[in-house]
Amino acid sequence: MNMLPNPIQLVQTSEFNINVETDHIILHGNVDESAGVMLRGSVVLHCHETTKVRSIMLKFVGKAKVNWTEGLGSHQRHYKDEKTIIKHEWSFLPPHRKTYHLPEGRYKWDFELPLPGDLPETVDHDLGQVYYRLKAVVERPTFLMNYTDKKVLRVSRVLLPSSLELTQSLVISNTWVDKISYDISVTSKVFSMGSLIPITFALVPIAPDLQVRSVSCVLKEYTTLTAEDHSKMEGKVIKHLRDEHFPTTGPDAWTKTELLPVPDYTSHLVQTDSYCDLIKIKHKLKFIVSLMNADGHISELRAAVPIIIADISPEEDENALPTYEDAWKSVPYDPAQIAALVERGDLPPSIAISAPNEAAVAASQALVSSSDTDDDNDHSANSSLTNLNSTTAWEGIDLSRVPSYTTAIRSNRLYSFSGSLPGYESLVVVPGNRAS
The missing domain is CATH 2.60.40.640 (Immunoglobulin-like)
Known part of the structure; x- marks a missing residue:
C-alpha cells in the first residue's frame, strides 16, 4: 500500500516561551491607596535552524465575565456580560510584506507594563470570572505552523499594615x-x-x-x-x-x-x-x-x-520582603538563562549583570535596515554572538555610595553576597551583550 506524504510539517523546529518575574501579581493597599505594580518579563524564541517569521506579537488582557440562568421552562432567562478591564499589545517584529529570516540562535525581547492599583482581584467562580492572560504569537508564512505561548497571571491584593x-x-x-x-x-x-x-x-x-x-x-x-x-x-x-x-x-x-x-x-x-x-x-x-x-x-x-x-x-x-543583600532575587525573570551562565562558569553565583539580547535587537532593527534595499524578496536578522568583554563588575559604579533598597531592586545589576561582600581579588570578567 502506497503511503501519501503529509504536505504539512508538524514538527516544531523552535522553542517559544513567555517568561515573567512572577505570575502572581500582588497589589499593596486598597483600590484608593495602591500605587500599582510593574509587570516585567521577556519573550524568548530559540531557533534550532534558520526560521521564517512574519511577525512576533505579545498581548496582555484582563477581562471580567458573568454567565448565569434564572427561572424554569418558558420563564427561563439567560444573563451574560463581558468587560475588558485592561489591554495592551507589544509588536517585537512588526508585520511586513517581506519575511524575516532568523538564523539559528536564541532571541529575547524584554517587555514591561505598569499595572494600575485599582485592578480587581482574580476570581474563578462557577458563574463568573476575572482573569488576566498573556499570549504571544510568532506568525509564520502560509502553510507553516504558528508558534504560540500563553501565561495566566493571578492578581491579589494585600492591605497595608497601617489600614x-x-x-x-x-x-x-x-x-x-x-x-x-x-x-x-x-x-x-x-x-x-x-x-x-x-x-x-x-x-x-x-x-x-x-x-x-x-x-x-x-x-x-x-x-x-x-x-x-x-x-x-x-x-x-x-x-x-x-x-x-x-x-x-x-x-x-x-x-x-x-x-x-x-x-x-x-x-x-x-x-x-x-x-x-x-x-x-x-x-x-x-x-x-x-x-x-x-x-x-x-x-x-x-x-x-x-x-x-x-x-x-x-x-x-511583610515577612516575604527580601533582605537588602537578597534584593536581586526579585529582579530576574529568565532563570534558565541565569542558571546556564552560572553552570558554564560565565557568571559567578556571587554577582551577575543582566544584559540585553543583541540578537533580538538586531532582529527588530532588520526591518529598518531593509527599507533601503527593495531588491531582495526577504530579509534576515543578524544573530551574531559577541565574545566576553573585559568590563569588570564594578566599572561604572560609584563605590562611595550605597544604593537604596528601592534602587537595588530596580537595578539591572543582580547582587547576591551570601552573607559577605566579595574581595577585590575575586572580581571576574562578566559577560557582555550576547545571545546564549
Missing part, C-alpha cells in the same frame, strides 16, 4: 434580658487563605440552670453578579464548625476559643474579597449559640460580622 481594618478586633457584646450576657470576639477583620480564624466566646449565664447545647461558627461567601442592569446574589457556606462540648460549669463566665480554618487557594473552595462592576465577592462570619433552658426549651443566640478573606495576610507579605 484601620488590621488594627481593630471585632467584638459583639450584648445581653439577652434575663437569660445570658455574651461577648464574641475575633482578633482581626482580615484573614488569609489557609489560616485559622480564632473566635472567642465569653458567656455569662443570668437564668438559672442554663446550659449551652452547642456553639456553631460559619464562614459564608456572598457573590453578587451583574449583567444587563440585573443583579443576582448567591450565598455559599465555605466552612462550618459545631462544638457540642462547650464548658458550662460554675457561675462565672464560660469561655472558649474556637478555631475555624479557612480553605487554602489550591482547594478552590473560597474566593478572595473582590470588587468589580460585574462580580463582587464578600464574606461574613456567622455565630449560633444554642441554649437549653431549665424547662428543656431550646433558644438560639445568632450574630454575624463582616470579614475580609485575602490571598496573603499583611504579616505574611
Whole structure:
C-alpha cells in the first residue's frame, strides 16, 4: 500500500516561551491607596535552524465575565456580560510584506507594563470570572505552523499594615434580658487563605440552670453578579464548625476559643474579597449559640460580622520582603538563562549583570535596515554572538555610595553576597551583550 506524504510539517523546529518575574501579581493597599505594580518579563524564541517569521506579537488582557440562568421552562432567562478591564499589545517584529529570516540562535525581547492599583482581584467562580492572560504569537508564512505561548497571571491584593481594618478586633457584646450576657470576639477583620480564624466566646449565664447545647461558627461567601442592569446574589457556606462540648460549669463566665480554618487557594473552595462592576465577592462570619433552658426549651443566640478573606495576610507579605543583600532575587525573570551562565562558569553565583539580547535587537532593527534595499524578496536578522568583554563588575559604579533598597531592586545589576561582600581579588570578567 502506497503511503501519501503529509504536505504539512508538524514538527516544531523552535522553542517559544513567555517568561515573567512572577505570575502572581500582588497589589499593596486598597483600590484608593495602591500605587500599582510593574509587570516585567521577556519573550524568548530559540531557533534550532534558520526560521521564517512574519511577525512576533505579545498581548496582555484582563477581562471580567458573568454567565448565569434564572427561572424554569418558558420563564427561563439567560444573563451574560463581558468587560475588558485592561489591554495592551507589544509588536517585537512588526508585520511586513517581506519575511524575516532568523538564523539559528536564541532571541529575547524584554517587555514591561505598569499595572494600575485599582485592578480587581482574580476570581474563578462557577458563574463568573476575572482573569488576566498573556499570549504571544510568532506568525509564520502560509502553510507553516504558528508558534504560540500563553501565561495566566493571578492578581491579589494585600492591605497595608497601617489600614484601620488590621488594627481593630471585632467584638459583639450584648445581653439577652434575663437569660445570658455574651461577648464574641475575633482578633482581626482580615484573614488569609489557609489560616485559622480564632473566635472567642465569653458567656455569662443570668437564668438559672442554663446550659449551652452547642456553639456553631460559619464562614459564608456572598457573590453578587451583574449583567444587563440585573443583579443576582448567591450565598455559599465555605466552612462550618459545631462544638457540642462547650464548658458550662460554675457561675462565672464560660469561655472558649474556637478555631475555624479557612480553605487554602489550591482547594478552590473560597474566593478572595473582590470588587468589580460585574462580580463582587464578600464574606461574613456567622455565630449560633444554642441554649437549653431549665424547662428543656431550646433558644438560639445568632450574630454575624463582616470579614475580609485575602490571598496573603499583611504579616505574611511583610515577612516575604527580601533582605537588602537578597534584593536581586526579585529582579530576574529568565532563570534558565541565569542558571546556564552560572553552570558554564560565565557568571559567578556571587554577582551577575543582566544584559540585553543583541540578537533580538538586531532582529527588530532588520526591518529598518531593509527599507533601503527593495531588491531582495526577504530579509534576515543578524544573530551574531559577541565574545566576553573585559568590563569588570564594578566599572561604572560609584563605590562611595550605597544604593537604596528601592534602587537595588530596580537595578539591572543582580547582587547576591551570601552573607559577605566579595574581595577585590575575586572580581571576574562578566559577560557582555550576547545571545546564549
